[in-house]
Amino acid sequence: MRFIRLPIRKITVAATLALCTALSASTQAQIIVSMWAHAGPGPERDVYRAAVAAFNAAHTDVQVEFIALPEGSYSDQVNAATLARKLPCVLDFDGPSLYNYAWSGKIIALDQFPAINDLKNTMLKTLVQQGTYNGKLYSVGQFDSGLAIWGNLKMLQKAGVRIPASVEDAWTGPEFEDVLKKLKNDGVAYPLDMKFNYGIGEWITYSFTPIIQSFGGDLINRKTYQSADGVLNNPGSVKALQMVQRWVRQGYVNPSAKSDNDFTQGKSALSYVGHWTYSGYKKALGSDLVLIPMPRFGGKAVTGAGSWNWGISSNCKQPQAAAKLLAHLMSKQEVLRVAAANGAVPGLVSAIPASPDFVNGGPLRVYLDQLSGGVAVIRPQTPAYPAITTAFYESVNNIVAGANVKKELDKAVKKIDQNIEDNRGYPVRP
Structure with missing residues (x-):
């Protein structure tokens, strides 16, 4: 035992x-x-x-x-x-x-x-x-973003507007301005909603940068990241923001918009914005909601990216x-x-086929096509970006209010370059 x-x-x-x-x-x-x-x-x-x-x-x-x-x-x-x-x-x-x-x-x-x-x-x-x-x-x-134009199909058809079928078929700059003119002549109060109801801040930089990039401008020299001079205030950037200023003066855009209602209630026929408005817009417009790729405002189409x-x-x-x-x-x-x-656009390539909004024929597919088709440009990869965006959106705010475009961009350049100088060029740290 x-x-x-x-x-x-x-x-x-x-x-x-x-x-x-x-x-x-x-x-x-x-x-x-x-x-x-x-x-x-x-x-x-x-x-x-x-x-x-x-x-x-x-x-x-x-x-x-x-x-x-x-x-x-x-x-x-x-x-x-x-x-x-x-x-x-x-x-x-x-x-x-x-x-x-x-x-x-x-x-x-x-x-x-x-x-x-x-x-x-x-x-x-x-x-x-x-x-x-x-x-x-x-x-x-986990996800990415982008810009495009939501349209009211009924209002566009009534004004006799051609609706692009793909990224490759995007409106040219002159054609886009003709669209705005047709809509205004057809009685649309503010043909283009540019989401000024989002306030003056990063939204302005995110949404306006692709417009100046379309004309050959940018926020900073991306080869050296040491100066914005000759890039942010170059003739292309000036021309791009003069165009936007013209839209405001001609009554194509409402700079005092307070909500999304301009588009959802028919005061605007186009809305320049991202994917995040889809649910509310779809609820308001139903089958009349159409997604239109970024126009080639200048020489090429450009959209924002990143989130x-x-x-x-x-x-x-x-x-x-x-x-x-x-x-x-x-x-x-x-x-x-x-x-x-x-x-938003799913961040993994393998997740796209499982997302009905972004498959071929999906209601948000244009955003993905732009991201994967070379149309998207990310923010400048520099520690100076907080200073860049502040200087830029302050200048755009003044430009929309009627200030001289070149002078405002020159001011922005001086602020950006001063910040870079103050930080000794943001030297790379080990």
């Missing part, structure tokens, strides 16, 4: 010790990853919460603590956390902040994590471009665990989940 009991006792003790050791190791090994996102009440916040819940359910070694912060104060809270060295492990940030965050050391390069580095081959090219600074990948994006994206902060003590979370957020399932909520 002793011969039998002794091994049993030994096995029981050994098993108990092993169990205790395993439990202790499990407790010690569990890593907490903090995550911030700009998301007020609504679909996107619900999507992020669902994504975190799915990740936590699938992992015992890593758990995510998610905090949603209002978009209006989000950047201020990120800056405050930076000063206190209390940034979360994972955070999202808009395209305008990306390069300054990378340059100033708020976020770390992601190439060191194989699962993230592999995303370069699966994300939309524009998102890879947006996330890259100084040859390294600093962010990944909110994810990165890992330099304060994160568990970057490997944070990379696991990013890989989860960039899974096909999670990309489709967030794109369905906000109507």
